[in-house]
Amino acid sequence: MQDYLSDLNEQQREAVLHINGPLMIVAGAGSGKTKVLTTRIAHLIANGVDAFNILALTFTNKAAAEMKERIEKILYSSAENINSNEARNLYIGTFHSVFARILRVEAPRLGYPNNFTIYDTDDSRSVLKDVITEMNLDIKHYKPNTIHNRISAAKNALIGPDEYLADDFLQQEDIRSQKPAIGKIYKAYTQKCFGNGAMDFDDLLLKMFELLKNFNDALVKYQHKFKYILIDEYQDTNPVQYQIAKLLAAVHENICVVGDDAQSIYSFRGATIENILQFKKDYDDVIIIKLEQNYRSTKTILNVANNVISKNLGQLPKELWTQNDEGDKIKIARTFSDNEEGKFVADSIKENKLRHHFNNKEFAILYRTNAQSRAFEESLRKQGIAYRIYGGISFFQRKEIKDMLAYLRLVVNPKDEEALKRIINYPTRGIGKTTIEKLSNIAYSENTSVFHVIQQAAKFGFKAGTLIALENFATMIQYFQNILTDKNAYDLAVLVGKHTGIVDDLFKDKTTEGLAKYEYVQELLNSIKEWTEQPDTDEGEVNSKNLGAYLQEITLYTDADNDDNENDDTVKLMTIHAAKGLEFACVFVVGVEESIFPNTLTLSTREELEEERRLFYVALTRAKQKLWVTYANSRYRFGNFVQNEPSRFLSEMPDKYLDKTYAGGGAKNNFQLNMGSAYERMHKGFGYTSTDNHQQTTEKKPSYLPAQPIVAKPVTHIPSANFTPCDITSLTVGQKIEHQKFGFGNIIKLEGSNHNPIATIHFELNGEKKIMLNYAKISIVK
DNA sequence: CGCAAAGCTTATCTG
DNA sequence: AAGCTTTGCG
Numbered sequence: 001m002q003d004y005l006s007d008l009n010e011q012q013r014e015a016v017l018h019i020n021g022p023l024m025i026v027a028g029a030g031s032g033k034t035k036v037l038t039t040r041i042a043h044l045i046a047n048g049v050d051a052f053n054i055l056a057l058t059f060t061n062k063a064a065a066e067m068k069e070r071i072e073k074i075l076y077s078s079a080e081n082i083n084s085n086e087a088r089n090l091y092i093g094t095f096h097s098v099f100a101r102i103l104r105v106e107a108p109r110l111g112y113p114n115n116f117t118i119y120d121t122d123d124s125r126s127v128l129k130d131v132i133t134e135m136n137l138d139i140k141h142y143k144p145n146t147i148h149n150r151i152s153a154a155k156n157a158l159i160g161p162d163e164y165l166a167d168d169f170l171q172q173e174d175i176r177s178q179k180p181a182i183g184k185i186y187k188a189y190t191q192k193c194f195g196n197g198a199m200d201f202d203d204l205l206l207k208m209f210e211l212l213k214n215f216n217d218a219l220v221k222y223q224h225k226f227k228y229i230l231i232d233e234y235q236d237t238n239p240v241q242y243q244i245a246k247l248l249a250a251v252h253e254n255i256c257v258v259g260d261d262a263q264s265i266y267s268f269r270g271a272t273i274e275n276i277l278q279f280k281k282d283y284d285d286v287i288i289i290k291l292e293q294n295y296r297s298t299k300t301i302l303n304v305a306n307n308v309i310s311k312n313l314g315q316l317p318k319e320l321w322t323q324n325d326e327g328d329k330i331k332i333a334r335t336f337s338d339n340e341e342g343k344f345v346a347d348s349i350k351e352n353k354l355r356h357h358f359n360n361k362e363f364a365i366l367y368r369t370n371a372q373s374r375a376f377e378e379s380l381r382k383q384g385i386a387y388r389i390y391g392g393i394s395f396f397q398r399k400e401i402k403d404m405l406a407y408l409r410l411v412v413n414p415k416d417e418e419a420l421k422r423i424i425n426y427p428t429r430g431i432g433k434t435t436i437e438k439l440s441n442i443a444y445s446e447n448t449s450v451f452h453v454i455q456q457a458a459k460f461g462f463k464a465g466t467l468i469a470l471e472n473f474a475t476m477i478q479y480f481q482n483i484l485t486d487k488n489a490y491d492l493a494v495l496v497g498k499h500t501g502i503v504d505d506l507f508k509d510k511t512t513e514g515l516a517k518y519e520y521v522q523e524l525l526n527s528i529k530e531w532t533e534q535p536d537t538d539e540g541e542v543n544s545k546n547l548g549a550y551l552q553e554i555t556l557y558t559d560a561d562n563d564d565n566e567n568d569d570t571v572k573l574m575t576i577h578a579a580k581g582l583e584f585a586c587v588f589v590v591g592v593e594e595s596i597f598p599n600t601l602t603l604s605t606r607e608e609l610e611e612e613r614r615l616f617y618v619a620l621t622r623a624k625q626k627l628w629v630t631y632a633n634s635r636y637r638f639g640n641f642v643q644n645e646p647s648r649f650l651s652e653m654p655d656k657y658l659d660k661t662y663a664g665g666g667a668k669n670n671f672q673l674n675m676g677s678a679y680e681r682m683h684k685g686f687g688y689t690s691t692d693n694h695q696q697t698t699e700k701k702p703s704y705l706p707a708q709p710i711v712a713k714p715v716t717h718i719p720s721a722n723f724t725p726c727d728i729t730s731l732t733v734g735q736k737i738e739h740q741k742f743g744f745g746n747i748i749k750l751e752g753s754n755h756n757p758i759a760t761i762h763f764e765l766n767g768e769k770k771i772m773l774n775y776a777k778i779s780i781v782k
Numbered sequence: 783c784g785c786a787a788a789g790c791t792t793a794t795c796t797g
Numbered sequence: 798a799a800g801c802t803t804t805g806c807g
Contacts, residue, residue, distance in 0.1 A: 059796085059797080060796085060797080061797085094797065095797080096797045097797080120797085121796085121797090201796085201797055202797095204797085205797095265795075266795080266796075268794075268795060268796085269795080269796065269797085368794070368795080369793065369794055369795075370793080370794085370795085371793050371794090391795095391796085428783090428784070430783070430784095431783095432783050432784085433783085434783090555797090556797060557797095558796080558797070575794085575795065575796095576795085577794090577795045577796065578795085578796080596794095599794055599795090600794095601793095601794060602794075602795095615795085636798080637793085638791090638792070638793080638798075639798045639799085640798095
């Protein structure tokens, strides 16, 4: 037997070995489904299947990266002597990123440029705002956010604008909600995106479907390319994804899907459990394998999770079991406020690190909404515990980054009106609102792009100062376009930074925020440089390392992706949605209060409550050994201090598995509670106001710490005590320096000068060459 | 047209 | 509480 099969149980092995024909794996939480999927792919390759013919689709970049890594590991260590480089040819990725890659090649068939722009949610909303305003509708009534959700839902259900307008039921629905114009907005939005040469996130799926449906040669090509298809988290697929999978698999029918209906938590994105039930009907001879043994959690955790999920009516019957230990009881903690909840969690982490020798990275704090992270950040920072936040505002959504990228986007795709509007007057160059409106109108009536109108501004009657400003702008962009043809993305980005004066502005701004922004822009430049220096990987494209590809890639990039270093010893903070598929030794499920979890915004039907319950189930089953469930009596919301009831989910957990010491249990518990643990008494940490005896402590206003980057990065090198950042003019080649983060090294090359805000320092560190744009982080070693 | 101050809105989850 | 938009003035 191949060695990689030896550590699988009977069901898992069956799931790996059954490689031909449709297969559905119904797998519970912690049952090793990722292991099965990766081993299956490795097994295919070991049996002579060309990696080029395998397509594996996931929902997060992280899951894809993890799979790829594990496959390489299996192939590398396998006795079968397989070339582990094969793994590079695999198509593993999220639905969005794989389809974006294919569409980059196929876009012209659908009337889009190869370099089409990908609009993220913010871009989409901004375009919608323009569309709605242009239609003379009230932006307060037609909120871009709401409209976008509706359009997104339509796209995910494969309903185009014309079909939407023709459907009486949908029209009635919109009339009833007093928004009869949604259909028309949808149509105008679609046209605008198309005119801009742009696809939004939903289009990446929808256009892929249209490609396969309307171009038979494309369908045949990809059906034959992807002989083996694997889909992770199948319960989260929506109708478009379902249809695409069905089309692609129709010839070979070698499709393997893995799913757990109990973990279906993406119905807001159009996902439907129906797809799991439908699978059996779509293909003949579907083999179904159930994985019910859990390898992750203690018996206690699993029992509680099973109990909670059994409250759902619409659930496929399934009982997870484990051979693991009984484990500790689940600790329930109730605090007076959100800030005290933060303090409780940070203190508990500190205590458990000392008592049980856990590392930071073995803890996770899971919450329902991103906004809840604040209190935990503060308390962790106070305790000096390294942490990392996932989600929230990502690097590429920051204003200064988006501005910089908008220039690059416009250079690559001059039709991208969204990018143009963003930067036409940033930095200010005397092109105001009225001028932009005029340009827009002319472009519309001439049926051309705004940039094209600017290029011929004189012809369209612009005069004096405005004309000069427009001409200068056009010349500048054209100049950038010329650079792009003979220089690389990095050189262009640097030039944009210099020439537009953006970097200069940020450089001059010596406030904390200004400095941070300056550093972010430098980080962006670093990122582009690194990216351009990676080798070409794409077999289909001539030059896959061009700026257009970069821009498409980063739009689909989330900050959970660059989690590549395992030494990153930080406590992880994230939403429960983001935690799906992950596991941690110790988990804090926080903010378990009515109105937050279950969230008020969802609670109109039983189905919606059940989805919240599944979400709670996902949260509980992330824990391997220790689990805390916490809630606060009151918390800040929109600046007000509001009261919350404990969540109904708390009462759905059987008492016998719970330790309510910190939640005001019985009299006996109260005693312990007042005393606190030895550790707490040692450290005067009587902090958490008890529920039964909380005298009206006046809630202190949260004290805000100085602004810091949102994502706390692990410090790999602690600068020496006399670390003083240096001036670039004082540097010379060969000099020994200390870097704030990376430690000591030697300068090997210098570019730029102190008068030039973009100076580059090349230095060597333990034999590794690094490029540093930010000399504020370097000091000279004397 | 550009800037600063006042006022209004906002926070579900994701690629 | 914080970010974004509108308003008012030079």
